Amino acid sequence: MAENPWGTRAPKEPKARKDAGVLVIGLGRFGSALATTLEALGQDVLAVEKSPELVAQWAGRIPLVEADAANPEALIQLGARDFSVAVVGVGSYLEASVLITANLVDLGAPQIWAKAISHEHARILQRIGAHHVVLPESDAGTRVAHLVSGKMLDYIEVEDGFTIVKMRPPRETQGFTIAETKILERYGVTVIGVKSPGQDFVYAEPTTRISANDLLIVSGHAELLERFAARP
Structure with missing residues (x-):
């Protein structure tokens, strides 16, 4: 455990625990959406x-307690270290966000997710x-920018530019395998799967034929996907 929470500390490898679920700290828009979806x-x-x-507002809708997680004693009493995952949804208040995250690190929480602004x-x-x-907000802005700039219907950047998109097939691919x-x-880029109207999603094979009304699930580098999606 480092004495100075502002010093450089490499995150330890998360260790999964099976004795508790997810601790969600902060019930703003992000935290409440996360908590209700997990529930x-x-x-x-x-x-x-x-x-x-x-x-x-949230009493009776999800399990919750009223406490100040910036106080390490409150986290100890809640048994924060026993949860498999702790999510710090407090993003708008920088000091509180940092204090809560540092408290969870000091307690040895096995996996910490934190929202940043x-x-x-x-x-x-x-x-x-x-x-x-x-x-x-940054991730949503990037995603929407890609959606409004071309034919993409959905856009998920996985890591280091590798991206998965949902899109309509370019005209030159329609009617061909x-x-x-x-x-x-x-x-x-790689076509992962094809969704035809009224049909189940199927993983793409060399013999899979693409129709004009199909939806394609395509993966690859973001720049290459942009070029492919820009085809007429």
């Missing part, structure tokens, strides 16, 4: 919120030991 998916969730108004905020959270940092189009050789 709907059947995950064990405990939300922590210090605002009496938000606690009253800027790249500078993200770097601080990573340096003090958060295992995963998300920038919801995957093998006949030579999409990988010509454009450097």
Whole structure:
């Protein structure tokens, strides 16, 4: 455990635990959406919120407690170290976000996710030991930019530029099989699957034929996907 929470600390490898679920700290828009979705998916969730108004708003809808997670004693009493995952959804208040994340690191929480509102905020959270940092607004802005600029219907950047998109097939591919189009050789991207109207999703094979009304699931580098999606 480092004495100075602002010093550089490499995150330890997360260790999965089976004795508890997900601790969600902060019930703003991000935290509440996360907590309710996890609850709907059947995950064990405990939300922590210090605002009496938000606690009253969510009482009876998800398991929650009123506490200030910036206080390490509160986290100890909640058994934060026993949760498999802890999510710090407090992003707008930088000091609270950093303190809560540092408290979880000091307690040895096995896997810490933290919301950041800027790249500078993200770097601080990573340096003090958060295992995963998300920038919801930045990520959403990037995703929407790709969607409004072309024919893509959905856009997910996985890592280091590798991206998966949902798109309409370019005219030159319509009526041909995957093998006949030579999409990988010509454009450097891979068709993962095809969804035809009224049909189940199927994984793409060389003999899979592409129709004008199909939806394609395509993977590859973002720049190459942009070029492919820009085809008429």
